[in-house]
Amino acid sequence: MLTGRKYRLDFTPEQGEFAERIGGACRSVWNTALEQRRIYRRRGGWIGYHDQARQVAEAKDDFPWLAEVPGHCLQQALIDLDQACARHGTWKVRWKSKVANPPSFRFPEGGKITVERLNRRWARVKLPKLGWVRFRLTRPLGGKAKNATVSRDGEHWYISFLVEDAVTPPERHADPGSAVGIDRGVVKVVTRSDGRFHHRVFARDREVEHAKKLQRDFVRTAKGSARRKEAAGRVAAMARKVRRRREDFAAKTAHTLATGFEMVVFEALTTKNMTAGVEPRPDPEQPGAFLPNGAAAKTGLNRSILDKGWYRIELATRSRARYTGTHVITVNPAYTSQTCNVCTVVDRKSRESQAVFRCTSCGHIEHADVNAAKNVLTAGRAEFAQPRPGVRAGARKPRNRVGRKANRQATAAQSTATAGSGLAGIPRL
Ligand SMILES: [Zn+2]
Structure with a gap:
């Protein structure tokens, strides 16, 4: 089963500063992309994840602070935004503020995350661009990390792994009928x-x-x-x-x-x-x-x-x-x-x-x-x-990350109309 494991990171001062910058870049990307989505919506258009991801990739040439941070984290911020907009609507999704939203960013690819146990108490994780980071192993990781989220809470930084622990759910509860x-x-x-x-x-x-x-x-x-x-x-x-x-x-x-x-x-x-x-x-x-x-x-x-x-x-x-x-x-x-x-x-x-x-x-x-x-x-x-079909809380129908077909067509129309202007419609940072 998928489960979460959270540990406190032991960043070096340089890593801490860099992590702060990654968080800042992700916040900027979130806010800019949200603003862009709203501008498109006001004009009756629509822009989705793929176009925004491409534009961020292109913007790296102009903005060194975008180029220095792990690209996957920026992409993940756009995916999170896309999902938030799909779920709550473009107008209800909120800006991320430096004060109210402590920095947080995710490394979505488990394959690029290496975790090593150092001794009984300490382990270390290798994260793209951040390098090796030590953390206190307060409990075993218990499986392969599928992704990792780094966030700051107060003065400390933490890492949360999503772990596949290979535990199969029991057929029935140990105390049936209770x-x-x-x-x-x-x-x-x-x-x-x-x-x-x-x-x-x-x-x-x-x-x-x-x-x-x-x-x-x-x-x-x-x-x-x-x-x-x-x-x-x-x-x-x-x-x-x-x-x-x-x-x-x-x-x-x-x-x-x-x-x-x-x-x-x-x-x-x-x-x-x-x-x-x-x-x-x-x-x-x-x-x-x-x-x-x-x-x-x-x-x-x-x-x-x-x-x-x-x-x-x-x-x-x-x-x-x-x-x-x-x-x-x-x-x-x-x-x-x-x-x-x-x-x-x-x-x-x-x-x-x-x-x-x-x-x-x-x-x-x-x-x-x-x-x-x-x-x-x-x-x-x-x-x-007597479970009533369809009424019980349960799975929400998964949304297509790219949006519906009509949306895709609208995006295509918009992007051909604005092609060649770089970060089209995005206010400069
Ligand atoms: Zn009574």
Whole structure:
């Protein structure tokens, strides 16, 4: 199966600087190519990957900073852009900014990547133009690398390999028939239908206060100043620390769930429950209206510090499930918190408080989240017993990288019209 392996690189200062330049070139290529696509679209035309790749190759003669970096990384940036545009539309794909997008670039050809083990702790990888780079071998690579992505997170550089580990998925889960429903929440991050919880505090109250202070400090600094850069670094470092805890928690929870159960049922996340925890305040002056609660202002903090990582848990479980033969399914979350799991009566009033469910019909009392998780499991069993064809989440039809036939023809028409002008339509960098 294909799997990911991430290690911290030990660049020499020169390699670090060069990597920074490769990342910069890929970002420029992304932004320029996106701008070009938009210009074409405004004129009613279309330009695709092949033309853009050719133009980048040609531009290397004029721009030494393009010529010095590995060409495959630039091509990969164009492929990524092509896929992003196909998936989200040319107008929704975003620019890459130097501040918001740390450098990241991919070497798409596994055949050009050589990995050697040096000793028990260290290995080295040979990357095109970067040469040999050492990295701490925190776990075995476990197979042949199919590609490698180099990225910087804060002050450190990392390499992620896509590895074919030659493991075949099991025919059936080790514990056939076992199933669990999951309720994701704020008070407990994960509540299971069997009454167990998985919880961790990702940021203690003191840390949240500290993050708020760092955020305030950042806002007070002047744009473009050295202080601002420093303040931004501190905000990012704090966010990184919290994110690591979240990632660790998600991985461990996913492992427990996937090894323990043949079926794991989540409630499908909606925009509404994704932003839970930020409740609007009723306006006392105007009944029915709500006051702004600073939610927009807090979005950054919510995302980086207060986020519970609900989606990450699901992703991690799906990833782990491939190795254990677990089925991960999602069900409609409607009424799971208001339905009695014993008598199935739906009543909003049954949810007595945040923590307690007391059925208004049969009197059943249970922890509110456990009751919800049980309903999620019930819904999951029903769904799994009768899978509806075409409705279940699954493979998206793969898109042709070059676009549809009509698009190809449009491109051909455009490129003959603009042939000979080099980087036609691309604003000069
Ligand atoms: Zn009941």
